[in-house]
Amino acid sequence: xxxxxxxxxxxxxxxxxxxxxxxxxxxxxxxxxxxHIHSQSDLDPKDQDE
Amino acid sequence: MAKEKWGSKLGVILAVTxxxxxxxxxxxxxxxxxxxxxxxxxxxxxxxxxxxxxxxxWVEWAMGRYGGKKGFSSAPGIFRSITGxxxxxxxGTLALIVPVIIYMYYxxxxxxxxxxxxxxxxxxMQEVVIQAQEAVxxxxxxxxxxxxxxxxxxxxxxxxxxxxxxxxxxxxxxASGNFRILREFSKGTMPFLLLCFAINFIxxxxxxxxxxxxxxxxxxxxLLLCALFILVRVLTLGTPNPDLPDASIINGxxxxxxxxxxxxxxxKIVEVGFWEALSNPQTWLAAAxxxxxxxSVGFGIIMTYASYxxxxxxxxxxxxxxxxxxxxxxxxxxxxxxxxAAFIFLGPESIIAAGEKGSSLSLGFFALPGVFEHxxxxxxxxxxxxxxxxxxxxxxxxxxxxxAIAFLEEGLGLGRHAAVTLLGFITATGAxxxxxxxxxxxxxxxxxxxxxxxxxxxxATIEVIFFAWIMGLDKGLAELAHGAxxxxxxxxxxxxxxxxxxxxxxxxxxxxxxxxxxxxxxxxALKEDPVVQLTVGFIISIxxxxxxxxxxAVKRWDKVEENISNSEEVSA
Numbered sequence: 001x002x003x004x005x006x007x008x009x010x011x012x013x014x015x016x017x018x019x020x021x022x023x024x025x026x027x028x029x030x031x032x033x034x035x036h037i038h039s040q041s042d043l044d045p046k047d048q049d050e
Numbered sequence: 051m052a053k054e055k056w057g058s059k060l061g062v063i064l065a066v067t068x069x070x071x072x073x074x075x076x077x078x079x080x081x082x083x084x085x086x087x088x089x090x091x092x093x094x095x096x097x098x099x100x101x102x103x104x105x106x107x108w109v110e111w112a113m114g115r116y117g118g119k120k121g122f123s124s125a126p127g128i129f130r131s132i133t134g135x136x137x138x139x140x141x142g143t144l145a146l147i148v149p150v151i152i153y154m155y156y157x158x159x160x161x162x163x164x165x166x167x168x169x170x171x172x173x174x175m176q177e178v179v180i181q182a183q184e185a186v187x188x189x190x191x192x193x194x195x196x197x198x199x200x201x202x203x204x205x206x207x208x209x210x211x212x213x214x215x216x217x218x219x220x221x222x223x224x225a226s227g228n229f230r231i232l233r234e235f236s237k238g239t240m241p242f243l244l245l246c247f248a249i250n251f252i253x254x255x256x257x258x259x260x261x262x263x264x265x266x267x268x269x270x271x272x273l274l275l276c277a278l279f280i281l282v283r284v285l286t287l288g289t290p291n292p293d294l295p296d297a298s299i300i301n302g303x304x305x306x307x308x309x310x311x312x313x314x315x316x317x318k319i320v321e322v323g324f325w326e327a328l329s330n331p332q333t334w335l336a337a338a339x340x341x342x343x344x345x346s347v348g349f350g351i352i353m354t355y356a357s358y359x360x361x362x363x364x365x366x367x368x369x370x371x372x373x374x375x376x377x378x379x380x381x382x383x384x385x386x387x388x389x390x391a392a393f394i395f396l397g398p399e400s401i402i403a404a405g406e407k408g409s410s411l412s413l414g415f416f417a418l419p420g421v422f423e424h425x426x427x428x429x430x431x432x433x434x435x436x437x438x439x440x441x442x443x444x445x446x447x448x449x450x451x452x453x454a455i456a457f458l459e460e461g462l463g464l465g466r467h468a469a470v471t472l473l474g475f476i477t478a479t480g481a482x483x484x485x486x487x488x489x490x491x492x493x494x495x496x497x498x499x500x501x502x503x504x505x506x507x508x509x510a511t512i513e514v515i516f517f518a519w520i521m522g523l524d525k526g527l528a529e530l531a532h533g534a535x536x537x538x539x540x541x542x543x544x545x546x547x548x549x550x551x552x553x554x555x556x557x558x559x560x561x562x563x564x565x566x567x568x569x570x571x572x573x574x575a576l577k578e579d580p581v582v583q584l585t586v587g588f589i590i591s592i593x594x595x596x597x598x599x600x601x602x603a604v605k606r607w608d609k610v611e612e613n614i615s616n617s618e619e620v621s622a
Contacts, residue, residue: 001304008089009307012096013382020378023371027063030535034058036364039069039372040351040449043358045123045456 066368067375068270072446073159074344075380076277076439077414080306080388084401086336087327089309094328094337103341104373105542105550106510107352109517111365112530114356116521123357124457125350126600127607132521136604143597144509145350146457149450150473150596151501151589152349154480155494156447157250161242162415163440168242170433175419239485246440247478250447254455255470273438277383280418280435283425284387287394290424297397302390305398314402331561332570338557339503344380345373346449348510354453366534387421388414395420451477454596461603476592483588487581496585499572505589511554518547 027033083091117128125145129138169175289298305312311322311333327333342348352369359365392401392413401413418435422428451473458469484493517526523543531538539545565573575582 001300002308005089005304005308008092008309009303009385012092012307012385015096016374016377016381019374023367023374024063026367026536027371028059030364030367033364033367033535034062036362036533036535037062037066037368037371038355038359038363038365039062039066039368040355040452041065041069041445043355045358045452 063371063375064270066371067379068442069445069449070345070372070376071270071273071379071442072344073156073163073439073443074340074446075376076384076388077159078343079340079380079384081401081413082336082340083385084306084312084389086333087309087311087322087324087330088305089307090311090324090327091333091337092307094334095340098334098338098341099373099377101545101549101553102338102510103345103347104370105546106342106347106514107345107369107373108366108530108538108542109513109526109546110347110350110352111356111359111369112526113513113517113521114353115359115361115363115365116526116529117353118357118359119361122460123354124453124460125353126457126603127460128353128357129516130604130607132516136608138516139600139604140597141512142350143593143600144505144512145353146454146596146600147589147592148501148505148509149349149351150454150477151480151497151505151592153447153450153477155484155497156443156450157246157477157481158239158243158484158494160440160443160447161239161246163436163443164246165239165242166415167433167437167440170422170429170436173429175432176429243481243485246444247474247481249444250451251470251474253444253448254451255467269438269441272434273442274379274383276431276435276438277379277387279431280421280425281383281386284391284421287391287421287424290394297394299390299394302393303386305393305401306385306389312398312402314399319398319402331557331564334557335503335507335561338554339506342506342510343502344376346446348506348513349450350453350509351449353513354456355449357456362533364533364535366530366538367536370536388417391421392417457599457603461606462599463606476595480588480592487584492575492579492581493585496572496575496582497589500586500589507554507558511551511558514546514550514554518551523547 027037030037083095113128113132114123117123117131120128120131122128122131124142126139126142129142130136132138166175285299287299289295291297309324309327311327313320313322346352356365389401396417400416419432422432422435425431451470454473455466455469458464458472459466464472484497487493517523523546526546527538527543564570569577576586
């Protein structure tokens with residue numbers, strides 16, 4: 001493992017983890033997050049109860 | 051009350067992350083990265099994440115919600131409502147076939163995950179390992195007996211799994227091609243493939259959302275913990291076989307992250323320099339393709355689901371949270387586990403050969419059993435990991451069929467059950483095609499390339515051009531910003547109008563130029579290999595079929611609009 005390998009690994013891992021934790025923080029401090037932030041799994045296609 | 055609120059917000063994060071995580075993170079990413087320059091790949095990957103993945107995900111969310119307000123949930127309808135032109139609905143056909151075709155091979159890999167979990171938990175794998183280890187004890191009696199036994203166990207699980215997935219080299223079996231594949235397939239994967247199909251279609255048929263949401267909230271932390279536990283074990287493997295000092299974890303990490311690519315030339319490893327890797331359009335295409343695949347961008351899936359959002363929903367933060375959760379699982383966990391493990395237990399030649407053949411998705415299935423053989427309660431964790439991966443894959447595969455279901459409903463007037471039945475027939479044909487004419491995974495690999503790289507690239511380029519140049523940035527960004535709690539980047543309009551489309555066109559154009567001029571591996575295979583020709587022919591047939599359906603749908607929509615306008619005139 002070269003120095004450049006360590007740098008690339010650390011930057012990539014820390015960068016992605018940092019962005020993820022920033023988003024977690026943002027969701028936690030955003031009022032109304034539970035109603036207004038969605039994933040595919042909680043969006044109901046309108047035909048679902050057909 | 052405060053606790054409850056915090057818990058439900060955490061549930062939202064887990065649900066968003068859970069929907070985004072799938073096989074692409076743990077199985078596809080490490081193989082693709084390694085085959086395209088190792089650490090050097092991360093530069094185009096991060097650039098593609100920032101300039102393509104995030105902006106196009108936002109584009110899809112905004113276009114989807116806009117289309118939803120006009121009463122459309124599928125790409126043909128959404129494109130037509132944005133451009134006002136019937137021909138653009140035909141382009142939307144791509145957004146129907148991409149997820150449907152990806153589903154065909156995705157469900158096969160899903161069935162491998164379920165099959166592996168079953169074999170680990172029911173002792174099937176243990177039996178194979180014990181038999182192999184006993185064979186070593188009877189023929190060998192050296193000081194390194196335990197190491198040799200472990201090695202034998204790893205080789206035995208690999209062989210076992212090769213047979214299980216029906217990937218048996220012809221030289222190892224006297225039976226002729228098709229019969230051999232059918233025999234292995236029916237003994238190994240078929241029951242699990244049928245079970246996966248049944249699970250998927252029952253869930254889709256009945257309406258699934260509550261169950262999937264529940265899974266994302268509870269099983270995602272379990273998958274995270276399990277992956278962390280495996281990660282710790284991989285990082286503490288050291289040098290499992292003292293006779294092979296080069297097969298160490300540090301060298302394995304180096305193989306993944308050093309900015310040097312590797313090729314096999316006449317069976318010998320040849321290094322590819324940093325700049326050479328970066329100047330190869332294939333590296334950039336693969337990076338963008340991986341971002342699109344794992345973020346589900348350029349599939350048409352996001353657009354369909356976004357059409358179900360309400361006007362005041364925060365689509366900007368929803369999209370960013372999904373992308374960041376996905377990136378975390380992919381880079382921080384996926385990138386640290388599979389390749390270092392494969393390096394130690396399979397050797398660098400196997401990784402490069404898998405990468406050159408495009409078999410990135412299957413690499414994890416051969417490499418991870420080696421890690422589980424070196425873990426306390428390894429078979430339990432092996433079963434747990436593959437089961438959780440199977441569950442994560444289910445959440446992704448379920449969403450892959452929604453764009454086509456939405457189209458069949460709104461375009462042809464089919465009911466949900468009829469639409470699901472029709473799709474069930476089409477995808478079952480495709481999944482059997484992938485499994486039975488596998489020819490050492492050639493069908494799966496080339497289907498993955500032509501849809502998950504080629505078609506997705508085309509679709510993403512078209513989407514961003516429609517959004518920035520036809521729908522108009524003012525209208526599009528206003529839709530995105532409506533209800534958003536985050537400040538969108540000031541550079542976003544400029545990026546969407548110029549950088550993203552130009553970047554996409556340059557990568558795609560230069561790759562196409564090089565691939566055609568120098569008759570690259572995919573074009574070469576298309577010219578020479580009848581199985582590849584059959585695969586591409588199959589993709590084209592699916593495209594033509596859906597294209598005819600879109601034509602019929604457009605006529606129906608025209609007629610409906612004409613009737614509405616006539617009745618308005620009469621009432622006026």
